[in-house]
Amino acid sequence: MEDQHIVALLWERSERAIDSISRTYGSYCMSIAERIVCDREDAEECVNDAYLRVWETVPPERPQSLKAYLGTIVRNLAINRYRRVHTQKRSCDRVSELLDELTQCLPAQCDWDSLTDDMVIRNCLNRFLRELSSRERRVFVRRYWYADSVTDIAKLLHTKENAVYVMLSRTRQKLKEALKREGIVL
Amino acid sequence: MSEQALRLFELIGEIDAEYVKEKNKSISWHWVYFASAAACLAILVGCVAFQNHSPSEQPLLGTTTETTATSSVIQSVGGLACYASGPEVGEVFVEFMSWIEKDIEQEGTAMVNLYYHDQDGLPVHRSEEKYRDLDRLKALGYELYVNDTFYDDYWGVPRQMTYVHVRLLNREQLLEFPAGDEFGYVITPLYTSSIPQEDYLPY
Numbered sequence: 001m002e003d004q005h006i007v008a009l010l011w012e013r014s015e016r017a018i019d020s021i022s023r024t025y026g027s028y029c030m031s032i033a034e035r036i037v038c039d040r041e042d043a044e045e046c047v048n049d050a051y052l053r054v055w056e057t058v059p060p061e062r063p064q065s066l067k068a069y070l071g072t073i074v075r076n077l078a079i080n081r082y083r084r085v086h087t088q089k090r091s092c093d094r095v096s097e098l099l100d101e102l103t104q105c106l107p108a109q110c111d112w113d114s115l116t117d118d119m120v121i122r123n124c125l126n127r128f129l130r131e132l133s134s135r136e137r138r139v140f141v142r143r144y145w146y147a148d149s150v151t152d153i154a155k156l157l158h159t160k161e162n163a164v165y166v167m168l169s170r171t172r173q174k175l176k177e178a179l180k181r182e183g184i185v186l
Numbered sequence: 187m188s189e190q191a192l193r194l195f196e197l198i199g200e201i202d203a204e205y206v207k208e209k210n211k212s213i214s215w216h217w218v219y220f221a222s223a224a225a226c227l228a229i230l231v232g233c234v235a236f237q238n239h240s241p242s243e244q245p246l247l248g249t250t251t252e253t254t255a256t257s258s259v260i261q262s263v264g265g266l267a268c269y270a271s272g273p274e275v276g277e278v279f280v281e282f283m284s285w286i287e288k289d290i291e292q293e294g295t296a297m298v299n300l301y302y303h304d305q306d307g308l309p310v311h312r313s314e315e316k317y318r319d320l321d322r323l324k325a326l327g328y329e330l331y332v333n334d335t336f337y338d339d340y341w342g343v344p345r346q347m348t349y350v351h352v353r354l355l356n357r358e359q360l361l362e363f364p365a366g367d368e369f370g371y372v373i374t375p376l377y378t379s380s381i382p383q384e385d386y387l388p389y
Contacts, residue, residue, distance in 0.1 A: 186190040
């Protein structure tokens with residue numbers, strides 16, 4: 001079912017909307033959540049919470065891309081769950097690996113009193129992504145948005161894992177420079 | 187430091203939706219590569235093997251035995267393969283159309299026979315067309331686009347591994363392509379019955 005139809009059902013407050021979302025985007029949501037929380041049950045809870053969140057927010061929202069809207073919600077819920085799990089000392093290898101990589105992007109200085117506003121960082125990230133080549137951007141998004149493994153990205157690209165590692169490493173370096181240039185403090 | 191990284195990871199989740207749902211658009215080297223392969227193939231097989239070929243083949247599902255120019259059909263196959271593999275159906279279809287359009291301009295007609303199979307190998311759509319009428323061809327593309335029968339373009343979702351069969355009506359040949367992946371990279375034919383597979387293998 002097309003996004004617009006599902007959104008229309010949500011606006012009509014029809015419960016069929018949730019079934020449609022589940023059928024259309026269920027596995028998509030699960031794959032995002034599972035990569036972050038590394039646990040099927042946790043992932044299922046995130047996905048169900050995401051459906052609920054969509055039900056609560058549409059209307060008044062009318063997302064242009066339900067897929068991206070839903071994906072962002074699932075991802076945020078999964079990160080929240082990751083935070084909770086992480087503080088309980090349970091580890092999730094995939095995210096730990098990603099965070100280690102992202103640490104390389106962080107500018108050296110750290111002034112906790114002047115953290116940059118989220119909106120400013122988002123704009124900076126969008127500008128940064130716009131300046132990347134299409135290929136670099138897709139690899140970056142697959143890795144740090146979808147939390148895909150390098151192996152999976154290499155398969156998608158029909159290239160060697162090493163080539164993906166190299167591209168990611170260069171992109172991280174560019175991100176670090178972009179953050180530094182704009183005086184971003186995370 | 188890891189809290190900072192986590193915040194960055196979190197904020198990456200809020201990038202513009204256009205980047206999240208960005209699909210593979212045409213990749214220049216990709217098309218160049220394909221065009222080169224198609225041209226080489228045309229030279230290799232067009233000049234030698236098919237000039238004297240009898241049209242008495244047994245079509246897989248259809249019955250047409252029309253003949254047409256070798257090189258142009260091969261080019262059409264190139265376009266179709268890209269079309270079949272690209273998630274930006276509308277966009278890639280334009281590329282496909284350009285091949286066909288060229289055929290029609292140069293040859294007066296473009297002839298291909300397309301078979302779309304579902305995951306179980308059952309034919310879900312067949313087109314056996316002698317293309318003179320671009321509008322008709324566009325209608326076919328549109329139908330395929332809205333039905334989305336042969337691949338799943340959602341990122342992160344296991345894709346349907348369906349197959350697109352391309353039959354050239356003027357030769358004993360069947361190319362079989364797995365439907366494309368999310369990145370839309372050119373796919374490798376599973377086999378060909380008369381063209382050496384190496385001719386397509388760069389992809």
